[in-house]
Amino acid sequence: MNRRSFIKNASYTGAGIAAAATGISCNSGASHPDQEQVKEISVKNNKNKPIAICTWGFTKANETAGKALDSGMNALDAAIKACAVEEENIKNTTVGKGGAPDREGNVTLDACVMDSNGDCGAVVCVENITNVAALARVVMEKTPHVMLAATGAEELAYKHGFQREDLLTESSKKSYQEWLKTSEYKPIINIENHDTIGVLCMDKNGDIAGACTTSGLSYKMKGRIGDSPIIGSGLFIDNEIGGAAATGMGEEIMKTVGSFLIVELMRQGKSPQEACEAAVKRIVAKNPNHTNFQVAYIAMNKAGETGSYCIHPGFAMMEYKNEHNKRIETVSYL
Numbered sequence: 001m002n003r004r005s006f007i008k009n010a011s012y013t014g015a016g017i018a019a020a021a022t023g024i025s026c027n028s029g030a031s032h033p034d035q036e037q038v039k040e041i042s043v044k045n046n047k048n049k050p051i052a053i054c055t056w057g058f059t060k061a062n063e064t065a066g067k068a069l070d071s072g073m074n075a076l077d078a079a080i081k082a083c084a085v086e087e088e089n090i091k092n093t094t095v096g097k098g099g100a101p102d103r104e105g106n107v108t109l110d111a112c113v114m115d116s117n118g119d120c121g122a123v124v125c126v127e128n129i130t131n132v133a134a135l136a137r138v139v140m141e142k143t144p145h146v147m148l149a150a151t152g153a154e155e156l157a158y159k160h161g162f163q164r165e166d167l168l169t170e171s172s173k174k175s176y177q178e179w180l181k182t183s184e185y186k187p188i189i190n191i192e193n194h195d196t197i198g199v200l201c202m203d204k205n206g207d208i209a210g211a212c213t214t215s216g217l218s219y220k221m222k223g224r225i226g227d228s229p230i231i232g233s234g235l236f237i238d239n240e241i242g243g244a245a246a247t248g249m250g251e252e253i254m255k256t257v258g259s260f261l262i263v264e265l266m267r268q269g270k271s272p273q274e275a276c277e278a279a280v281k282r283i284v285a286k287n288p289n290h291t292n293f294q295v296a297y298i299a300m301n302k303a304g305e306t307g308s309y310c311i312h313p314g315f316a317m318m319e320y321k322n323e324h325n326k327r328i329e330t331v332s333y334l
């Protein structure tokens with residue numbers, strides 16, 4: 001039986017949940033020495049669901065997801081709905097419409113989604129489409145592929161009823177003209193900036209899904225892609241274990257496949273907080289230049305525990321639990 005059909009069957013029998021709760025491998029069915037250290041995840045006792053968490057202080061987006069989950073929406077729909085709030089917010093200069101352009105003046109967006117059954121979709125370098133997280137879902141559901149780029153993704157969008165929009169706003173045009181005066185290209189994430197939105201949702205059934213959407217680095221090189229649309233880097237979900245999402249310097253996140261790493265650390269028994277800390281510390285240990293860039297992670301496990309960690313102060317995670325949306329100032333390495 002392959003993994004996906006196991007999960008499907010397990011959801012009818014409850015076997016998958018029981019296996020996750022005891023740390024018994026769902027793939028082999030046999031216990032493994034590593035798993036002796038696996039902490040028990042009390043899935044059945046999770047009274048906190050539904051839960052939504054997201055990167056940065058995106059209050060409205062996270063509340064939108066939380067309320068949708070409360071009213072019975074599934075985790076994937078809720079995560080994409082939260083992303084749409086920021087994609088359509090033209091004041092947000094790092095996501096969707098109004099996002100900063102590349103160095104040639106073109107706004108190109110990246111996004112991905114991952115569902116509780118392990119399916120995923122992504123789009124990169126997409127112009128003229130605002131809701132790219134929803135478009136990533138179209139790739140996942142309507143094509144045999146995981147990732148589509150540029151005009152291929154844009155054409156798919158039109159076929160599925162997405163509207164063509166000019167993503168450059170008056171304000172982002174002005175900032176770009178200003179930037180052109182020096183054309184200084186230092187790919188350093190401003191730690192005070194409100195950046196990529198990554199959203200992790202757990203619905204009333206206890207299923208976890210996520211979405212991540214961004215315009216990437218401001219004034220990036222043409223064709224540059226960061227971590228955000230890369231499954232395993234900007235986002236990763238394993239519904240038996242939990243999920244993680246990233247923001248910050250994409251190149252550093254990709255080098256350590258950060259979100260996948262966090263989920264694997266949780267599989268080995270770390271709490272979401274411990275796993276986020278270990279993933280940040282791995283980057284710090286490998287890169288003496290870490291004082292010059294920000295990386296931040298958020299994570300959630302199957303028991304409904306959450307965590308976040310970052311290199312520099314100034315990052316916050318939003319958390320919606322028990323009908324309450326709150327901002328959590330994240331502890332930083334520095």
Ligand code: ASP
Nearest residue numbers: 195196216226247248250
């Ligand atoms: N991670 C994004 C990227 O590298 C940027 C961000 O989160 O601000 O494209």
